[in-house]
Amino acid sequence: MYGLGILKGMWVTLTHFIDSYVEDIKWLGRNRYYSKEGIQHRRSKDTKGIFTVQYPEEKLPVPEEFRFIPFLVYDVDADGNKQDRCTSCGICAKVCPPQCIWIVRTEDPVTKRPVPEPVDFFVDVDICMNCGYCAEYCPFDAIKMDHDYEMASFDRHAEHIFNKEKLSKPASYYAGIRPTNYNREETLKAEEAAKKAAAAAAKAAAAAAAPPAGSPPPAAPTAG
Amino acid sequence: MTDATTAAPVEQSELEKRFPDAVKADARPGYAGFVVETSKLVEIATALRDEMGYDYLSSVTAVDYYSDAPNAENFIEVVYHFYKSTGGGALVLKVQTPRDNSVVPSLTPLYPGADFQEREAYDLYGVNFEGHPDQRRILMWEGFAGHPMRKDWKEAFYEEEVKPFKNRWPEGQVYRIEDRNPFNKNNKYPQGFDPVGFKETDDPKLYEVLERAAREYSEDIDTEQVVVNLGPQHPSTHGVFRMAVRLDGETIVALKPVMGYLHRNHEKIGERNTWTMNMPFTDRLDYLSSMSNNFGYALAVEKLMGDKAAPPERAEYLRVIMAELTRISNHLWAVGFLLNDLGAFFTPSLYAIQERELILDIFEATTGSRMMCNYFRFGGVARDLPEGVYAKIKDLVFERLPRKIDELDIYLSENELVRSRSEGVGVITPEEAIAFSTAGPVLRASGVPYDIRRADPYSIYDRFKFDVKVRYHGDVYDRYMIRIDEMRQSLDILKQAIPDLPGGAAGGEVMNGKNPYQVRVPAGESYGRVEGPKGELGYYIVSNGKGNPARYHVRAPSFINLTVLEKMCVGQKVADVVVNLGSIDIVLGEVDR
Numbered sequence: 094m095y096g097l098g099i100l101k102g103m104w105v106t107l108t109h110f111i112d113s114y115v116e117d118i119k120w121l122g123r124n125r126y127y128s129k130e131g132i133q134h135r136r137s138k139d140t141k142g143i144f145t146v147q148y149p150e151e152k153l154p155v156p157e158e159f160r161f162i163p164f165l166v167y168d169v170d171a172d173g174n175k176q177d178r179c180t181s182c183g184i185c186a187k188v189c190p191p192q193c194i195w196i197v198r199t200e201d202p203v204t205k206r207p208v209p210e211p212v213d214f215f216v217d218v219d220i221c222m223n224c225g226y227c228a229e230y231c232p233f234d235a236i237k238m239d240h241d242y243e244m245a246s247f248d249r250h251a252e253h254i255f256n257k258e259k260l261s262k263p264a265s266y267y268a269g270i271r272p273t274n275y276n277r278e279e280t281l282k283a284e285e286a287a288k289k290a291a292a293a294a295a296k297a298a299a300a301a302a303a304p305p306a307g308s309p310p311p312a313a314p315t316a317g
Numbered sequence: 318m319t320d321a322t323t324a325a326p327v328e329q330s331e332l333e334k335r336f337p338d339a340v341k342a343d344a345r346p347g348y349a350g351f352v353v354e355t356s357k358l359v360e361i362a363t364a365l366r367d368e369m370g371y372d373y374l375s376s377v378t379a380v381d382y383y384s385d386a387p388n389a390e391n392f393i394e395v396v397y398h399f400y401k402s403t404g405g406g407a408l409v410l411k412v413q414t415p416r417d418n419s420v421v422p423s424l425t426p427l428y429p430g431a432d433f434q435e436r437e438a439y440d441l442y443g444v445n446f447e448g449h450p451d452q453r454r455i456l457m458w459e460g461f462a463g464h465p466m467r468k469d470w471k472e473a474f475y476e477e478e479v480k481p482f483k484n485r486w487p488e489g490q491v492y493r494i495e496d497r498n499p500f501n502k503n504n505k506y507p508q509g510f511d512p513v514g515f516k517e518t519d520d521p522k523l524y525e526v527l528e529r530a531a532r533e534y535s536e537d538i539d540t541e542q543v544v545v546n547l548g549p550q551h552p553s554t555h556g557v558f559r560m561a562v563r564l565d566g567e568t569i570v571a572l573k574p575v576m577g578y579l580h581r582n583h584e585k586i587g588e589r590n591t592w593t594m595n596m597p598f599t600d601r602l603d604y605l606s607s608m609s610n611n612f613g614y615a616l617a618v619e620k621l622m623g624d625k626a627a628p629p630e631r632a633e634y635l636r637v638i639m640a641e642l643t644r645i646s647n648h649l650w651a652v653g654f655l656l657n658d659l660g661a662f663f664t665p666s667l668y669a670i671q672e673r674e675l676i677l678d679i680f681e682a683t684t685g686s687r688m689m690c691n692y693f694r695f696g697g698v699a700r701d702l703p704e705g706v707y708a709k710i711k712d713l714v715f716e717r718l719p720r721k722i723d724e725l726d727i728y729l730s731e732n733e734l735v736r737s738r739s740e741g742v743g744v745i746t747p748e749e750a751i752a753f754s755t756a757g758p759v760l761r762a763s764g765v766p767y768d769i770r771r772a773d774p775y776s777i778y779d780r781f782k783f784d785v786k787v788r789y790h791g792d793v794y795d796r797y798m799i800r801i802d803e804m805r806q807s808l809d810i811l812k813q814a815i816p817d818l819p820g821g822a823a824g825g826e827v828m829n830g831k832n833p834y835q836v837r838v839p840a841g842e843s844y845g846r847v848e849g850p851k852g853e854l855g856y857y858i859v860s861n862g863k864g865n866p867a868r869y870h871v872r873a874p875s876f877i878n879l880t881v882l883e884k885m886c887v888g889q890k891v892a893d894v895v896v897n898l899g900s901i902d903i904v905l906g907e908v909d910r
């Protein structure tokens with residue numbers, strides 16, 4: 094029958110239409126909108142009815158791996174001082190595909206050896222393609238991708254090259270947005286530190302047993 | 318996998334026997350195929366097509382072998398990849414031509430699919446194709462000075478020959494990139510060109526072609542023909558694309574696609590980049606299916622790197638799972654927007670996009686980004702599935718998507734309006750489809766069962782049971798139906814791959830060894846191709862052993878499929894143009910590169 098295909102199709106639209114009300118009735122008394130579980134439900138495999146999210150009143154939760162603009166991680170030591178994790182090794186600047194990272198490294202005026210902490214660190218966030226390479230390849234877990242995607246500003250000419258100050262965030266922030274990654278890295282680090290300590294202890298023991306060696310075993314490097 | 322570029326040896330020796338003087342096996346280490354005398358190219362290509370079954374000219378591109386060292390042997394090489402439409406590996410021919418006054422015979426009369434690709438080589442490399450029916454620039458505009466893919470050409474914001482740039486570290490001399498590129502100050506024009514007085518109608522070459530086509534078109538009644546430009550402002554929401562059409566009443570007499578509005582010289586960027594840096598750039602080609610783009614590039618580079626970059630089992634499965642999910646999400650989009658083009662404004666496309674969103678949720682959870690996935694690495698994938706994602710994929714593939722694709726099918730496929738609007742429209746015969754080098758759904762909807770996953774299997778596709786989907790009418794309706802078919806086929810593959818995933822939900826090894834930030838790629842050439850959602854996506858790369866590709870070419874299915882657009886449209890009504898374009902399913906990020 095001519096028109097049967099159209100009718101079948103319209104039936105599909107009708108079910109979608111009715112579903113949106115049925116769903117709302119099913120959720121009576123619970124919050125289908127403006128609530129965490131409501132949003133979760135709307136993104137699940139069973140979602141029916143209204144699918145969209147009313148941004149900015151409602152926001153989709155971002156998954157842990159979500160990446161948007163890098164930030165620099167610093168640790169806070171026992172005295173409350175900031176300790177940059179970054180060692181100015183330059184790997185992130187070398188791997189960055191659009192080349193939007195600039196790192197200023199200095200030398201110690203006395204020893205002429207490079208100082209690990211960068212003097213300054215810039216990311217041009219207009220150029221950054223959010224690829225995540227800097228975070229992926231940094232050997233010191235010093236640069237990580239952020240979750241904050243609401244960063245519109247009024248002046249892109251003046252404000253879109255982030256410097257070290259603007260980029261730096263504490264490790265606790267990192268632990269908050271990426272708990273799984275953070276814990277995995279900390280466990281790894283702890284294991285490695287334990288291994289090193291064991292090796293140092295063994296060496297010290299050997300040194301103590303043998304005739305006195307020249308220098309005491311090197312102290313374990315500071316975190317980062 | 319390492320020597321997949323070498324073709325069947327029978328034809329090789331046969332070719333050498335038949336043309337002993339004109340054909341030389343390419344002896345450079347890491348290279349394959351034949352270097353052919355320029356004067357004999359047409360003859361050899363004819364023999365290939367008519368006698369040896371190599372009827373499908375997949376890729377035509379040029380390579381600039383250039384060094385500014387004194388006495389360096391500088392030349393341009395044009396590289397052709399031929400395949401049999403019945404399956405099998407490539408036969409690669411190369412011709413070499415001087416950089417100045419280059420002349421290469423055009424293969425367009427033999428293989429019409431070479432049309433746009435030769436124009437591209439002319440545009441970007443300045444290779445002259447003798448006998449090309451319509452040799453014009455294609456991606457750059459007429460007022461462009463120089464040929465931007467040549468090694469000695471420098472962009473306006475040029476910094477250094479290759480990345481990483483030296484001033485980033487350790488001095489960190491920061492500046493805004495935009496300030497380096499002051500508009501107007503560093504633009505070059507060809508001699509005698511007046512940029513201020515330039516008018517669109519001053520594009521005489523384009524209109525001349527249209528006129529020529531009109532002269533060939535004969536009508537008994539002498540009616541006035543008009544030229545209409547559809548676009549370039551999103552002629553049908555597919556992106557910034559223009560079609561110059563010549564109309565006789567409402568009937569299309571000639572049509573020429575005009576593109577390049579989104580051109581960013583992706584390949585030049587790729588040759589300045591290191592090997593690793595290119596991966597996120599491939600995401601930006603066909604931005605609806607970044608995983609497939611990653612796949613092709615990873616394959617091409619891994620071919621050169623050999624066994625040390627062979628991905629572990631789990632990574633192979635993850636690659637296939639992601640690529641097939643990408644195909645579904647791409648086809649959902651394609652079907653939805655085809656319906657838009659047909660006039661069913663946005664209800665069907667939003668139903669389709671809703672499902673795509675759920676797939677993108679998986680990508681986002683795994684890779685960190687919904688569209689710019691940047692997930693593949695040489696020798697594996699960037700990271701394992703996070704907790705809970707395996708279950709999510711399972712839920713979607715086994716429960717929701719089959720139901721939803723059926724729903725879409727019921728919703729649209731039998732709709733009488735859809736059918737009367739699309740059946741018999743834009744018909745492409747199988748012979749035309751092959752000759753025009755169409756790929757993917759366009760080729761298969763015309764009755765050619767050619768699918769690289771079967772014809773020339775890569776990764777682990779040979780482990781799965783699936784039939785190549787094919788439809789036989791070659792019209793818009795079949796190009797719509799084939800996409801529904803392929804979504805079901807992808808689900809079938811996924812249903813086999815997901816339970817077999819080594820390590821399952823628990824996880825496992827996804828990288829072969831460490832993931833270094835710099836890779837060493839041995840010198841040589843390779844062509845990696847995958848069956849992307851839009852067709853054959855190929856990467857032709859040349860390495861000279863350094864940290865950056867010497868040549869990085871993308872065989873973009875959206876771009877090459879457009880070659881057949883005029884054929885589809887001529888003789889039909891102007892209203893069908895938009896539908897035909899929609900049925901090809903292009904993404905301008907990939908067309909323009």
Ligand code: SF4
Pocket residue numbers: 178179180181182183184185186196230231232233234235236
């Ligand atoms: S952020 Fe990491 S990779 Fe970049 S310079 Fe610092 S330590 Fe090196």
Ligand code: SF4
Pocket residue numbers: 162163185188189190191192193194216220221222223224225226227228
């Ligand atoms: S995310 Fe990518 S583009 Fe952005 S700073 Fe890091 S490496 Fe560069």
